[in-house]
Amino acid sequence: MSQTKLLWELENHNKLLDKYIKKLKIFKDDPDLRRIILRxxxxxxxLSNHKDKDIxxxxxxxxxxxxxxxxxxxxDELDKKLYNNQMTDFKQLDYLIQEKEKFKQAISDLEVEIINLLDDTEFIEKEINQLADELDKINKKVVEYEKRKxxxxDKINAIIKEEENKIIDLIQVIEPNIMDKYNLIKGTKNSAVAQILNGICSGCNMVIPAYIVDEVNSKRDLVKCENCGRILFVNK
Ligand SMILES: [Zn+2]
Known part of the structure; x- marks a missing residue:
């Protein structure tokens, strides 16, 4: 395999490696899971507030x-006093009747309050059940999500490992001085090797003069695109 062909392979595996590293980052960040956990x-x-309120x-x-x-x-005590027929003091009787009326009113008010409170607990208990149900569903969703994630x-890590191994293998068979040139271009551009397709550089889309294409085809040395400076490769 020619050195430029090896560089082209290296370039493609580097691109794949970058792609999967980005993918891995997205999976690790997982905005969907973050949203679910927030909810x-x-x-x-x-739920905790509702339970406090209920208590x-x-x-x-x-x-x-x-x-x-x-x-x-x-x-009841007042009634006993009122109806034991031993009451002779009218003033006292009047007082007891008034007291009884006061209690009657207070009891009636209290009963209304109690009914309202019972309504409140019934309502809040219903809400607690709904919240607990929703929480249960979300718990299951989180478990499912974590598993899928x-x-x-694991799958992406396996692909990354595979690509890294391929890159290591390629680097071992590429001549060191060629590797240096590749790294130099790679340091300034996101891709260092471009393919000539139908006479056009795949890196910058400029037409490559015929004599350059000939050079790429015949020379053992690296030939760069005059426009973008990438190492040119022709698939033969
Ligand atoms: Zn170019």
């Missing part, structure tokens, strides 16, 4: 129910 975090926070509502409910019990007990990364 997961948000849901966890929402607070239930505490208030407990307190209200305790107060209601006390009020009912007090009213790791399979893809």
């Amino acid at each position: 997961h975090k948000q849901l966890e926070e929402e 607070k509502i239930k505490q208030r409910l407990k307190e209200k129910e305790k107060t209601l019990k006390n009020y009912i007990f007090n009213m 790791s399979v893809n990364i």
